[in-house]
Amino acid sequence: MAKYYGIHHLAMATGDMDATIRFWRDLLGMRLVAGLGKPGYRHYFFEISPGHHIAFFEWPGVEPVPERDHGQPAAGPVVFDHVSFGVGCEDDLWDLRDRIEAAGSWVSEVIDHGFIHSIYSFDPNGIPIEFSCRVEEEDPAHIPRMVDSSPSSVTREGPGPVAGKWPAVVRPTPPDEREIFPGEGRELVSGQRKDWWRNP
Structure with a gap:
């Protein structure tokens, strides 16, 4: 895998x-x-x-999306709620909160979620963003936990990948058949377009 x-x-x-x-x-x-x-x-x-x-x-x-509280239930076509960025320590969280507030943007209080402390805000496009600092001794990555009061049978199978649930690869692509096609980002490394920061 x-x-x-x-x-x-x-x-x-x-x-x-x-x-x-x-x-x-x-x-x-x-x-x-x-x-x-x-x-x-x-x-x-x-x-x-x-x-x-x-x-x-x-x-x-x-256009910017309408601001919607992070984690607020939604209906209809939805693919995204918010993105959370990890920060190194509590001081980083407070520094960000102060900077966002000083810029005149809305920012939440620091919230204790048990395993993380977080603040919430929005970018100029209405994208809901969170900044989170781990509570080291409570990090569920060390010992995964499932406290959903009514988990599905698939959830109860455990935290790791369960083998045999998808078809096995019958024929892996041999190295001599692996072709990589050019994409748009090639212009960053090709030198064919002017780099405004290196050659103003």
Whole structure:
């Protein structure tokens, strides 16, 4: 089975990349590490931590979503509730809370969830965001726990992958048949387009 090391990037949408840069880079302190684009389209990446990013597509006509409380039940087509960013310590959580509040944006009080302490806010696109600091001695990654009062039978099977629930791979792709097709991000490394930060 594949070994996962985290989320390489989350891809969001914005109608105002400049406001998005001001919030994610300048207020939250996440470096803007890559930018692709042309008139009418941009795709920018902000570094959360090494190897982990949040990216934004800028498309004409995209409007901020209405703010909705994190974790509030919803109906109809829904694929996303909020994204939580881990921070290193309690001081980081308080620093972020103070910075967001000083910027005139709404930010919650610090909430104790038992295994994490969190604050909640929204970015300029209405995206619900959370910042969480682990309570080390209560981290469920050390000893997974399921306290749902009515878990499904699939949930009761345990925290690890259950073998035999999906068809087995009959013929793995041999190395000599593994073809990789060029994608849009190649322009970041090809040198065919002007790099505005290296050659202004």
